[in-house]
Amino acid sequence: MHTPLISRRTALGAAAGASALALAACGTSGPGGSGSSGGSDSATFWQLSGQPNEGIYKDSVDAFNKLDKGTIDLTFFQNDAYKQKIRTAIGAGEAPTIIYGWGGGGLRTYAEEKQVDDLTSWLEENADFKDRFIDSVWGAATVDDKIYALPIGATQPIIMFHNKTVLEKIGAKAPTTWDDLLDVIEKAHSGGVAPISLAGQSRWTSMMWLEYLLDRIGGPKVFERIAAGEKDAWLDDAVVEMGERVKELLEVKAFADGFESMAADSNTDQALLWSDKAALMLHGGWTFGGMKASGGDFVSGGHLGYGPFPTIEGGKGELGDLVGNPCNYVSLSSAASDAEKTVAQDFFLEGMMTDDVAAAFVDSGSAPVVTGQEDALKASDDADYLQWVYQSLQDAPAFTQSWDQALQPTDAETLLVNTEQLFLGKLEPEQFAENMNSGKGA
């Protein structure tokens, strides 16, 4: 009876000793504390992988790290993986110093839970920095009149792209009204091509149609009320009419065969357009780079056309109204130490959206969200397209943020579920409005 007791005690003692040793080792071999001065402080920054932006962000961080004002540790994640990881990390108190995001409803939850810092007064102190950005991008960064995020990257409105070769072949023109659109669809069918390319499995792709339809029918105010959480805002007549238009599109088989099987992450929807198999595609401006890189001479040969979403007769929305992502955003984690925050703030000012970074975005075929880019855009290879995007952005009477970003995350998921049902023809427009209003899934 004695032996086991002793051996157990010995084992426990050994275990305790070992863990004490391990702890001691951690204490001595860890990085220098926050007491050290100069360039040894560091901040963490999580970003999205995928070219060309991955390269641009990496270069900007490398350039900043050479300034000896501290180090930014940059880690890349895939888009969908990041969206889930970042919430988990913030919830666990393990967030990076610089939190990358999309503004809107997601940012609101972070702000309300006091997970990100209020940057309003810091921006007042650094007014030059704030003035560098195009004015319209601050809306999605603002929660209850306080700014919690800084714009980063390029502007990404949703654009009605078309294939000029296909339109010419079927004898149609780029649509600017609903009737034009129906005309293109009809002619595409008789010409043996798909009228509209849509990656319906991804759901947010179908949502882009809803965003423009609602704007053109009811004007930007309808969604403003929805995003503000006003009671019964989803029950607006415009929402129901939006659903009716979707039904109309489904009835005339506007979308490519098998669109419910297609996902946007494999870019087959873009491929359908650049391989002359579809006439139209409503998609974010970010697809321009992809079509340029993968589509052979589709972009360089001038076969890609672009224009605003068509107006709808009797609707309140203007042709110039935009929907989409004004840009991306970065916030400062409240959980970060003062030293980390200092490095991050220096990075915001001197590394994040410098002239070099803006030039790199222009080179990649996108319009950065800083002012004074006219000359750079004019000189770029994609001058026509970029100038058009940049001008549309500045002329737009309204720029509605992508719905899934503008809404609270839970509501956004409900929206995507119901959107898919609507596009599968399984949900009547009235039912869609009611489901959204009561926050119900499908």
Added chain:
Amino acid sequence: MTSPSARLDRVESGERVRDAAKLRSARGAERSTRGAPGRERLQLSHVLFALPALGFFAIFALLPLVGVLVLSFTSWNGIGAITFTGLTSWGEVLTRSTTWHGLALVVLMIVATWVLQTPLSILLGTFLAGRQRYRNVLAVLYFLPLLLSSAAIAITFKSLLDPNFGLASGLNMPFLKQNWLGDSTLVWIVLLVIIAWQFIPFHTLIYQGAVRQIPQTMYEAAQIDGAGRVRQFFSITLPQLKYTLITSSTLMVVGALTYFDIIFVLTQGGPGSSTRILPLDMYLTGFRGNEMGVASALAVILVVLGLGLALGVQRLGGKDASASQTEGA
């Protein structure tokens, strides 16, 4: 005579039971020579040896399980404060239609998986159990899908099934141009076939091993009595595979309960909610909808369901589960 550990062993395969029986008799012999103190020392060393495993089990299995159970009585969006809301999450889980829909789909998945995979696995396993060299070559080739990860399989099939740029245009066979993943009936056939393609090799491997364990003398005796191949299969092979069938079915049934990765990558639960099985529903509710309380309640349901099914399948083995399946033992 029957100790708890031996009783646990009994639900394992027949051979294990035989080992346990040997151990038991050995233990009995030891006890009779050395008496009670010997037995005590043996048990304490059991505990000591099991400690690391028990520790890991507690930290990585029990603790999260308790955590999930606690979370199911809360309302939490993943980043804010966790507030206890009693049975609210459970109420929502039990009343919303997606839960029952997901549950029905899981049952459909389990039944369809079993019906599709078991006969094929048994036949293939029996066939591959032959000793000819060509069968070994076939077996190696055949087990390839087993080496691929679900995500890789799903991504590959997704590109192959693309209506515009997949197999249909690659092989120039228009009949392959179907709305494979966008049609709520077709998508199920696609899923079941892909899952079968992925997992049949594994179950075939189990059956192959089991068939090779059957003593050759049984077949020789049957041959002398004039039994043909089919008769041999139904009278010797199949009955002898009983415990393998239970093991394989347990893995299949519990596995079908958790299919997540392949469906997530292929369909995301769509079109609509036609493939939103319960595990996927749990994930989407928790990490897309940010309702961790509701997702935790779903997780608890899945755990209970999994345990129940596993025990149920074992019960099907009947009371003679501990009997030897080897002749002469």
